[in-house]
Amino acid sequence: MVADGRKIAIGDVHGCGRELDRLLRELAVTDQDRLFFLGDLINRGPESRRVVQRVRELPGARWLIGNHEWRLLAYRRTGLADYIREQDRDTLAQLQADDWAFIEQGEPFIELPELNMVLVHGGFVPNRPWRTAEVETMVDLQVFDPASGAYGRLGRVPQGRFWLHDWQGPPFVVCGHTPATDVFATEWGCCLDTGCVYGGHLTAMDLDKKTWCQVEAYANYVGRPVPRQRPGQV
Numbered sequence: 001m002v003a004d005g006r007k008i009a010i011g012d013v014h015g016c017g018r019e020l021d022r023l024l025r026e027l028a029v030t031d032q033d034r035l036f037f038l039g040d041l042i043n044r045g046p047e048s049r050r051v052v053q054r055v056r057e058l059p060g061a062r063w064l065i066g067n068h069e070w071r072l073l074a075y076r077r078t079g080l081a082d083y084i085r086e087q088d089r090d091t092l093a094q095l096q097a098d099d100w101a102f103i104e105q106g107e108p109f110i111e112l113p114e115l116n117m118v119l120v121h122g123g124f125v126p127n128r129p130w131r132t133a134e135v136e137t138m139v140d141l142q143v144f145d146p147a148s149g150a151y152g153r154l155g156r157v158p159q160g161r162f163w164l165h166d167w168q169g170p171p172f173v174v175c176g177h178t179p180a181t182d183v184f185a186t187e188w189g190c191c192l193d194t195g196c197v198y199g200g201h202l203t204a205m206d207l208d209k210k211t212w213c214q215v216e217a218y219a220n221y222v223g224r225p226v227p228r229q230r231p232g233q234v
C-alpha cells in the first residue's frame, strides 16, 4: 500500500519563486506529501532567498546539492574568487546565515529503495556502479561518450550525448541539471530540468505514478532560450 501522501520530485528552480508557488498550488501539496528538490534552488532567477525559505517551510522536504550550491559552498569554505561567477553576486547579497545553514544540509543523492529509485542533480557515469560516484561528478555530469568512456559537462565532451541515453538501471534515476524544453525519459531514468529560468517550465514528478505536472515560467530570466533538445536526442 502506498503510504499517506505522495512522493514528488521537483526540477531546477533557480530562484524562480513565483513559479514554485504556482507549481505547489497546482499540485495542491499537503503536509502528508514528501517533496524532493533536485538541486539548483538558487542563482540566475530573481528570488534565491525566497525559494530557500519556501522549501524550508515544507514539512519533510529533502533537497539535493546542485552544482550552483556546490560552487557557492566551496567559495564560502575557501574564499577563492575562482568559484564565483557574475550571476552569483545577487544571490550572495540575498542569502543570510540561516539560508546557508539550510543549503549545507543538501544531500549529494537521495535513495528511495522502496521505489528502486535514486535522485541526483547531474547524473551518474553509465556502466559504473552509482555508489562509487564522486560528489563532483554527481552534481555536474551532463554528457557521456560510449565509444571513449569520456564524460563531463556539456561542451567538454563534444562527441558525448546526454548521459541517460546510456544509463541502464536499476536503479531508476531522476535528475535535473541539463535543461531542454521537454522532460527526457527512458525505461531507467528521467530528467526534470525543463528550463524554468530560461522561460520554459517548472516540472514536478509523482514518483510512485511516474506522472508529471508542469507550470509555465512567467518570464525568461536569463535572456537565452532553453535548448530544444539534450545532446544526442532525436
Ligand SMILES: [Mn+2]
Pocket (backbone or CB within 6 Å): 012, 040, 066, 067, 068, 121, 176, 177, 178
Ligand atoms: Mn545544475
